[in-house]
Each structure stands twice: as structure tokens, then as C-alpha cells.
Amino acid sequence: MPAIDSxxxxxxxxAIRRMADDHAWRSSLAERIAKQHRPTPASASWAAIKAGLKESACRQRAEHQPP
Structure with a gap:
């Protein structure tokens, strides 16, 4: 899938409209996904999510501490 800011x-x-309208583009994405997809165990996904949330919380606390 294309990388699009949330x-x-x-x-x-x-991107959704293009996916619906452009068969060649949609097919190229599906082909690339089929070739490059590497399954990730749920435990690894959750570990990455928790690590990202923890890092974000630490960064926010550091930004809001008085100098």
C-alpha cells in the first residue's frame, strides 16, 4: 500500500479512488504485496505498538518538563 500520512x-x-478506478495500479500493488509481504506474529506487532506508545509518552513528558 502507498504510504499516506494518517x-x-x-x-x-x-488513493482509495485510484484503487477503485485504476485496475493496473491496483494489480501492481497486489503483486508487490504478494512478493514482499512477510507475516508478523501478533506478539511482535503488539510489542512494536507498545514500544512506540511508550517512546511517544516519554517524549511528550520530556517536552513538557520545565527547563
Whole structure:
């Protein structure tokens, strides 16, 4: 799938529309996914999510500490 910022609503709408309308592009994405996809165990996914949340929380605390 294309990398689109989670806050880019117009970008997501354009990608979804292109996926619906452009058969060749959709097929090329499906082919690339089939070739490159590497399954990730749920435990590894959750570990990565928790690590990211922890890092984000630490960064936010550091930004809000007085100098």
C-alpha cells in the first residue's frame, strides 16, 4: 500500500479512488504485496505498538518538563 500520512484525508480519498478506478495500479500493488509481504506474529506487532506508545509518552513528558 502507498504510504499516506494518517491525517491526510485528501490523500487517502485519492488513493482509495485510484484503487477503485485504476485496475493496473491496483494489480501492481497486489503483486508487490504478494512478493514482499512477510507475516508478523501478533506478539511482535503488539510489542512494536507498545514500544512506540511508550517512546511517544516519554517524549511528550520530556517536552513538557520545565527547563
Amino acid at each position: 491525517n491526510d484525508q485528501a490523500g487517502w480519498c485519492a
